[in-house]
Amino acid sequence: MTRVHDMGGRYGDGPVVPEEEGVLFHADWHPRAMAVTLAAGVLGQWNLDMSRHARERLAPQTYMRFSYYEKWMAALANLLVEQGVVTRGELSGETEPQRSPLAEKALKPAEVAAVLARGGAVDRPGGPAPVFAVGDAVMTRAPAENPQVRGGHTRLPAYAAGARGRILRLHGTHVLPDSNAHGKGEAPEPLYAVAFPASELWAHPEHPGDEVVLDLWQSYLRPAP
Template identity: 70%
Template sequence: MSRVHDMGGRFGDGPVQPEPETEVFHADWHPRALAVTLACGSLDQWNIDTSRHARERLAPKDYAAFSYYEKWLAGLADMLVDKGVLTPEELSSGHAAGPSPLADRKLTADAVTGVLARGGPADRPAQIAATFARGDRVRTRRHAHNAFVDGGHTRLPDYAAGATGRIVRLHGHHVLPDAAAHGLGDRPEPVYAVAFAASELWARPEHPRDEVVLDLWQSYLEPAT
């Protein structure tokens, strides 16, 4: 199944246009979109992988037309309704029908600095052994799919599906996004830095001797024969 958001390595989108590092926001409402998204995250109704999948599930025509922060707000609106935080009527009217049971979880201004400083670490204690070691040759899944949920979230990019590379580093054990995005628990797995030759990923790479290094979960990989 094709995924509109999975644009990495896609031909025909034109060159990447770097922006000045000092230009963080392009419109007055962009920082507000960021702030309200982070504030709603403090309600503890979803995780970062759920929010990524919410943006991925936008209608293709909307995903293609929306700007970066428009995607954020559209995904946030869907999650607020899906999780029962707001009703569609409250969302469209801009007014709550009554007090929210989540009101005591609101993110106050004095707590913002501490919350952002803590972040949301995804590393976890090891539950399964690492199968691969540095230097091992591995192959990714032939299809970039979610093994638990049909059409679900995954961090394996389509352009790297079925490709052969080598392990260059073990990062430790981290939450598996394919499970966490769908309420299936953390299911932590070893995460590896895997190097792929440019010629393994694209038919006519500009620099064939270049490598692309991807961080990939263990269940995305199998030994290369």
């Protein structure tokens, strides 16, 4: 079943309208939303894939109604409570906040630039050996579901399930979101750039000769017959 967030390539949502280059925020509170989300992530109580999955788990009516950064804040509130960083009462203001044992992990102003510059790399040494090479024909698994966790997080979009493409390049070995989003370990796998003809993804593409390139993990793929 396609979940509400998995809307890539869906008919009826209108064209993609690129924003003006360099515009990151459209309201005064947007940079604050981004800052508090990044600051909370530094506490180490969840990972990048868990935060993405938290946004996907928002109720469909909420997801469709909320703007981009409203989704961020709603997902962050859920993570803070789920991971025991704060109580629901503290978050709502119904009870007095208590000093958290995580307080010492809070970023100091002087540390912010270095932490942001360091980023959060998701490539890892080792892991399974690549089984595909550049130019190989592959097919994606179908349906596009997490095989480890029913209804769980995956980076394989529904519109590409069961599609035939070709390997463009190998990115190396990267953390597998399907596992990492659910606390089952990083389970790193080879990650490939895979090109799909538009005619393979949609029955009536406007430009059949176009290609869509997706970054996909090895377990998402099998050799094409």
